[in-house]
Structures are given as structure tokens and as C-alpha cells.
Amino acid sequence: MKKETTIYDIARELNISPATVSRAMNGHPAINIKTKERVDKLARELGYQSNRFASNLRKQRSHTLGVIVPRLNSVVMSSILSGMERVANEGGYNLIISQSLELEKKEIENARTMFNSRVDALLISLAFDTDTFDHIAPFIKKKIPVVFFDRVLDHPSCTSVVIDNFRDGYEATRHLIGQGCRNLLHVTGSLKRNVYRDRLRGFETALREFGLPYTDDSLLVTGFDAEAPNAVMDRIAAMETPPDGIFFTNDACAASTIILMKKAGYRVPHDIAVVGFNDDPISKVVEPNLTTVHYPAMEMGEIAVQTIISHLEGNLNVNQGSAIVLRSEMVVRESSLRPDKTI
Amino acid sequence: MKKETTIYDIARELNISPATVSRAMNGHPAINIKTKERVDKLARELGYQSNRFASNLRKQRSHTLGVIVPRLNSVVMSSILSGMERVANEGGYNLIISQSLELEKKEIENARTMFNSRVDALLISLAFDTDTFDHIAPFIKKKIPVVFFDRVLDHPSCTSVVIDNFRDGYEATRHLIGQGCRNLLHVTGSLKRNVYRDRLRGFETALREFGLPYTDDSLLVTGFDAEAPNAVMDRIAAMETPPDGIFFTNDACAASTIILMKKAGYRVPHDIAVVGFNDDPISKVVEPNLTTVHYPAMEMGEIAVQTIISHLEGNLNVNQGSAIVLRSEMVVRESSLRPDKTI
DNA sequence: ATGAAAGCGCTAACAA
DNA sequence: TTGTTAGCGCTTTCAT
Numbered sequence: 001m002k003k004e005t006t007i008y009d010i011a012r013e014l015n016i017s018p019a020t021v022s023r024a025m026n027g028h029p030a031i032n033i034k035t036k037e038r039v040d041k042l043a044r045e046l047g048y049q050s051n052r053f054a055s056n057l058r059k060q061r062s063h064t065l066g067v068i069v070p071r072l073n074s075v076v077m078s079s080i081l082s083g084m085e086r087v088a089n090e091g092g093y094n095l096i097i098s099q100s101l102e103l104e105k106k107e108i109e110n111a112r113t114m115f116n117s118r119v120d121a122l123l124i125s126l127a128f129d130t131d132t133f134d135h136i137a138p139f140i141k142k143k144i145p146v147v148f149f150d151r152v153l154d155h156p157s158c159t160s161v162v163i164d165n166f167r168d169g170y171e172a173t174r175h176l177i178g179q180g181c182r183n184l185l186h187v188t189g190s191l192k193r194n195v196y197r198d199r200l201r202g203f204e205t206a207l208r209e210f211g212l213p214y215t216d217d218s219l220l221v222t223g224f225d226a227e228a229p230n231a232v233m234d235r236i237a238a239m240e241t242p243p244d245g246i247f248f249t250n251d252a253c254a255a256s257t258i259i260l261m262k263k264a265g266y267r268v269p270h271d272i273a274v275v276g277f278n279d280d281p282i283s284k285v286v287e288p289n290l291t292t293v294h295y296p297a298m299e300m301g302e303i304a305v306q307t308i309i310s311h312l313e314g315n316l317n318v319n320q321g322s323a324i325v326l327r328s329e330m331v332v333r334e335s336s337l338r339p340d341k342t343i
Numbered sequence: 344m345k346k347e348t349t350i351y352d353i354a355r356e357l358n359i360s361p362a363t364v365s366r367a368m369n370g371h372p373a374i375n376i377k378t379k380e381r382v383d384k385l386a387r388e389l390g391y392q393s394n395r396f397a398s399n400l401r402k403q404r405s406h407t408l409g410v411i412v413p414r415l416n417s418v419v420m421s422s423i424l425s426g427m428e429r430v431a432n433e434g435g436y437n438l439i440i441s442q443s444l445e446l447e448k449k450e451i452e453n454a455r456t457m458f459n460s461r462v463d464a465l466l467i468s469l470a471f472d473t474d475t476f477d478h479i480a481p482f483i484k485k486k487i488p489v490v491f492f493d494r495v496l497d498h499p500s501c502t503s504v505v506i507d508n509f510r511d512g513y514e515a516t517r518h519l520i521g522q523g524c525r526n527l528l529h530v531t532g533s534l535k536r537n538v539y540r541d542r543l544r545g546f547e548t549a550l551r552e553f554g555l556p557y558t559d560d561s562l563l564v565t566g567f568d569a570e571a572p573n574a575v576m577d578r579i580a581a582m583e584t585p586p587d588g589i590f591f592t593n594d595a596c597a598a599s600t601i602i603l604m605k606k607a608g609y610r611v612p613h614d615i616a617v618v619g620f621n622d623d624p625i626s627k628v629v630e631p632n633l634t635t636v637h638y639p640a641m642e643m644g645e646i647a648v649q650t651i652i653s654h655l656e657g658n659l660n661v662n663q664g665s666a667i668v669l670r671s672e673m674v675v676r677e678s679s680l681r682p683d684k685t686i
Numbered sequence: 687a688t689g690a691a692a693g694c695g696c697t698a699a700c701a702a
Numbered sequence: 703t704t705g706t707t708a709g710c711g712c713t714t715t716c717a718t
Binding site for chain 1: 390392393394395396397399400405407414415416417418420421422424425428429432437438439440441442444452453456458459460461481595598599602624625627628629630641
Binding site for chain 2: 687688689690691693694695696
């Protein structure tokens with residue numbers, strides 16, 4: 001492998017100092033335009049390639065953002081990542097992405113790697129079973145900005161980007177109640193996570209408000225894996241009277257379950273009305289089309305990275321500890337509409 | 344921000360040389376086990392964190408793999424990435440991921456960034472409209488291994504990981520013909536890309552083999568965007584006689600189009616049989632369930648990274664220029680089954 | 687088994 | 703506007 005071209009080579013060739021070359025390359029204001037042109041030209045000719053390690057080492061910055069997500073391959077997460085990548089790329093930042101696979105253990109490992117990779121900032125959405133904050137603490141201590149998104153943790157020195165999960169849970173439930181449902185089931189994920197906990201709170205609040213019972217039968221916590229729809233069917237079968245409405249916090253699971261319910265002879269929405277969450281493309285394909293809550297995923301990724309970059313560049317510093325709440329909205333489709341049963 | 348702990352701090356404290364500390368940290372064979380223990384212990388106490396930039400600068404390696412994909416948020420791509428991340432992470436490599444958004448221009452930019460970031464290897468799946476190889480050439484020239492996956496380019500010094508697109512296209516078409524279809528439509532993506540070109544070749548080959556006509560009406564090239572299903576409907580309407588079978592190379596598009604076809608009064612599969620591609624979860628939700636080709640996405644990501652890592656570590660060097668062909672398989676569901684029409 | 691010393695390529699403070 | 707100089711923190715000969 002032949003030697004790389006460095007700024008020294010360029011400097012020598014041009015009879016100027018490496019410092020000048022460096023300045024020329026980086027658009028330093030106090031540089032002769034003539035000099036800059038000569039440098040740029042020669043650099044191009046020599047196929048010069050800036051060495052980031054040297055630059056990072058010197059500047060103590062990596063221009064890299066670390067992202068930890070539960071899984072890469074979910075509709076919401078991959079859209080969030082897509083938004084993040086776009087904005088990061090535009091801002092001249094690289095993205096190092098890793099997934100926890102919903103395991104706290106892996107999340108901790110990943111956080112350590114990010115820390116050692118000296119990311120300029122950390123963006124993280126928590127795994128199902130994460131309990132501790134210890135893996136985040138080192139970042140805080142070292143003043144590396146941390147932004148939580150989607151599955152967040154309330155911490156005074158971290159910004160978070162979320163939707164109003166409580167409100168959405170409440171609205172979804174009220175919508176079902178408005179359609180005449182009186183025996184509701186809520187199918188959701190780990191209650192350790194705000195997204196599920198808050199939606200459940202919304203669910204409960206709506207039930208209470210309308211004087212409907214909230215019993216052991218009303219809640220089913222799942223991992224949203226391939227088995228989840230079967231678990232829902234089992235629950236339905238086990239209930240004293242089958243539910244007349246189900247609020248899922250995941251469209252894919254809702255859609256698969258609708259298929260099973262129909263096979264089992266339940267009419268949707270007539271016997272069982274269904275509301276999902278996320279506005280996954282699948283919601284427009286399942287029959288009946290799924291009522292759901294639109295999740296502004298791409299936007300969430302964009303905002304999260306924008307925030308962190310502004311912070312890093314010292315502009316518009318969103319106060320530490322504040323939350324950015326994105327607009328989410330119910331999309332009513334056929335799976336929940338029971339005009340005949342509405343009071 | 345207080346100063347970082349370096350190997351010098353540890354060396355001073357222990358009255359040994361930085362070189363020894365470095366060796367201890369990196370499991371150098373010729374190091375006293377006692378010394379190593381003392382170093383490790385102090386390092387832990389001091390919260391020592393190795394500086395990758397310095398190490399990379401010195402070693403001229405980044406332990407980072409660059410990945411360029413058309414889009415992050417597609418079912419197939421996000422699964423491929425998920426597989427890649429898992430294996431990379433296990434192997435101690437970071438992943439820098441960027442998306443071309445199907446634009447050659449952005450792909451070129453991204454490649455340059457990867458190059459400057461000094462990734463140890465490049466993994467890439469090409470954008471719809473990429474024509475040139477120029478952005479890849481620098482990697483080859485500098486002997487940075489390049490692996491193409493999914494949307495590949497035939498190049499003597501790059502490995503590629505693919506499925507047998509020709510065969511799958513052929514099988515899918517033959518399946519439709521076997522179901523009595525005689526007037527087929529093929530809906531696909533940019534023919535600049537092997538995946539679509541090869542599937543089309545399979546389509547044509549099957550038609551020819553059974554003496555069926557391949558006309559201008561037989562092919563519709565789309566961008567698989569939100570408008571694609573409408574374009575398909577327009578084409579159906581414009582055809583002299585509507586097709587009795589459609590082979591889509593994308594499940595999401597196939598599913599959405601099925602919805603529209605049903606609305607327009609076509610019975611699927613009776614009037615129009617449909618085959619998709621990818622085995623997207625949506626294929627099990629649309630009614631009738633979609634016949635498709637299972638795409639081993641996660642596996643593809645895993646293999647691609649495994650290959651590159653083995654190469655980097657000098658083991659099992661898959662010959663340059665060779666192709667790894669993964670097993671893909673048709674999954675027959677209801678959208679294509681017309682027992683009454685089978686000959 | 688350990689140490690001394692040089693240098694990876696870049697940037698920034700200071701000087702001119 | 704440019705140059706001088708001194709590291710950033712690590713690894714790796716070459717000695718010992």
C-alpha cells in the first residue's frame with residue numbers, strides 16, 4: 001500500500017506550511033483566496049484525503065452520533081432512523097447505529113461501545129426491560145449530550161423527543177367507548193416503558209371517566225412477537241364475555257389478530273372493534289382497515305438529530321431536561337366504526 | 344471538562360512505561376500476568392477509556408464498516424441491516440450507515456464520506472439510478488474490501504451477496520402460468536438494477552418457454568412509491584384485455600394494488616392472480632394472502648458482514664469477485680391459486 | 687518482560 | 703496572511 005498524501009506533502013510541494021494548508025482546507029477566514037485555490041487544486045490532483053482520526057484526536061470531537069434502538073427492523077424504528085440519517089448527513093455527522101434487541105444487557109454493552117467510540121452525542125430508545133440508568137450516567141458525567149426518543153426516561157439532564165402517549169391512549173379508548181364498546185381489552189408492551197405505561201394510563205383514565213370496569217381481564221402485556229396474536233386469542237377465549245373492543249399499541253399485532261379473530265368467527269368491528277397504534281402501512285391493507293394513531297416517526301428522527309446538532313454547535317440550546325412533544329393523531333378507519341352501536 | 348485518563352496516567356501511577364500499559368491492555372503475550380492485573384485494576388479504578396482515535400491513527404484501521412443502502416426504512420433493508428448490526432457488533436466492529444434515498448448523487452456523496460471516515464470495508468446496495476462505478480473505484484484502488492449485497496454490480500474485485508433473482512422471477516412466472524394465466528403483467532423497479540433486471544429475464548424466459556406473448560403491455564416499471572398502485576390500475580385499465588395475472592417484485596405494492604383491484608371489481612385470484620416478492624409481513628394480512636418469494640434478508644446481512652470480517656481478519660478469504668447466492672423460496676398463498684383454471 | 691523514543695496527521699495558540 | 707511549535711494518545715520498533 002503506497003503512502004497516503006498528507007497536508008505535509010501538499011505544503012512541501014507548494015512551499016507553504018502545513019498549518020496554512022490545514023487552514024485552506026477548512027475554510028479558515030484569514031486565508032488568501034489565491035493560496036486556497038492552489039491548495040485545493042493540488043489536493044485534488046494528489047487525491048488527498050483528510051485523515052479524520054488525526055483531526056478527531058486533535059479536536060477531541062468525532063462528528064459522529066451514536067444511536068441505540070431496540071430493533072432496527074420495525075416500521076417505526078427504521079423510519080425514525082431514516083429521518084435521523086438524513087438530517088445527520090446534511091449536518092456533516094456520521095451515525096453509528098446499534099440495536100439492543102430489547103435486552104438491557106446488550107443495551108449496556110452498546111452504550112459502552114458508543115462511549116469508547118467517543119460519539120459526540122447519544123440518541124437512545126430504551127429496550128423493553130431496561131431498569132438502570134448506569135450505562136447512561138457516564139455520558140452525563142462527561143457532558144456528552146444524551147437525547148432520548150420514543151422510549152424515554154425522565155432525567156433532568158436529558159432532552160427527550162416523544163409523542164403524547166397518555167393523550168393518544170386516552171383518545172383511542174374514548175373513541176372505542178364512543179363506538180359503544182363497554183368491555184375493553186388493552187394489548188400492549190412492557191410497562192417499564194413510558195410509551196406503554198402512558199397509553200395504559202390513558203386507557204384507564206378513559207374507562208374510569210365512563211364508569212367502565214378495569215379488571216385483570218382488561219390488560220394483556222406481550223412482547224409483540226410472532227406469538228402475541230395467539231396470546232390475544234387465548235385471552236379472548238378465556239374471558240367471561242369476549243371483549244367488544246380491543247386497543248392494541250401495535251398495528252402489526254392488531255392486524256394479525258384481526259385475521260385470527262375473523263377466522264374464529266368474530267366480526268370486526270361489529271363484535272369486536274379494534275384500534276391499533278403507529279399507522280403502519282399494514283393498517284391500510286388489513287380488512288377492515290385499521291383505526292390507529294399516526295406516529296410521526298421520520299419527523300421524530302429528524303427533530304432528535306436537529307436538536308442534538310444545534311446543541312453541539314452551540315446554537316439554540318433546547319434546555320437540558322426538556323421534552324419535545326410531537327403531534328400525533330388518530331386516524332379513524334373501519335376497524336372501529338360501529339354506527340349502529342353508537343349511543 | 345476534567346482531563347481524560349490516559350495510559351500515561353496509569354503508567355506514572357504504577358511506575359512503569361506507557362508501552363507496558365498499552366501492551367497489558369491489549370493482551371500482548373510477553374507481559375507479566377502480575378503487571379497486567381495491576382494495570383487492569385487501576386484502569387478500572389480510574390475509569391480509563393481507550394482513545395480510539397489515537398489508536399486508529401496509529402494503527403491505520405478504524406474497526407468500522409461503512410454501509411450504504413437505498414433506504415433504511417424498508418422491510419427488507421431494515422432486516423438486512425439488523426442482521427449486519429448483530430454480526431458486526433459481535434465481531435467488535437461499528438457500523439456507519441447511510442442511505443442514498445435511491446439517488447446516485449447522494450450515493451456518491453455517501454461513498455466519499457465513508458472513504459474519508461476510513462471505514463475498513465464498504466457494504467453497499469445500489470440506488471435505482473446509479474450508473475457509474477467511479478465512487479467505488481477509490482476503495483478498490485486502496486484495497487479496501489467492498490461487498491455488494493442485494494442490488495449488486497458485477498466487478499472482478501468485489502464479492503457480492505445475492506439471491507437467484509433470475510430463478511425466482513422464472514419460478515414466480517411459471518407458477519402463474521401453471522395457474523392458467525395467459526396474459527401476464529410484470530410490475531417492477533428500475534431495470535438498471537440486477538434484482539429487477541434478472542427477475543424480468545426470468546419472467547420473459549418463462550413466457551417464451553410457454554409460447555406466451557411479451558409485449559409493451561407486459562411490463563410496468565415503477566419507483567414503488569405511494570403512486571405505484573394507481574399506476575398499475577391505470578395500466579390495467581389501458582390494456583386491451585386486462586391481465587389475468589400480475590407478478591410484482593414488491594409485496595407492499597402488490598398488497599396495496601390488490602386492495603384497489605378488489606375495489607374496482609376484480610376478483611383476486613379468480614380474475615387476476617397475484618404474486619409478490621419479499622415475504623413482507625403484509626403478505627400474510629392482505630386478503631387473499633399473498634403468494635410471494637421469501638427473501639432471506641436478515642441472513643443476507645449476517646453473511647455479508649461475516650464475509651467482510653473474515654476477509655479483514657485474514658481468515659477464510661472468499662475469493663474476490665465471487666458471489667454468494669442465498670437460498671430464497673416461493674411461498675404459495677391464496678392470491679395466486681386458481682384450481683378451477685389450472686390446466 | 688520492560689523501557690525509550692519516534693511518529694501516525696492534524697490543529698491551534700502564539701508569534702511574526 | 704502565514705509560519706512555528708507543540709501536542710492530541712496510542713502503538714511499535716529497537717534496545718536492554
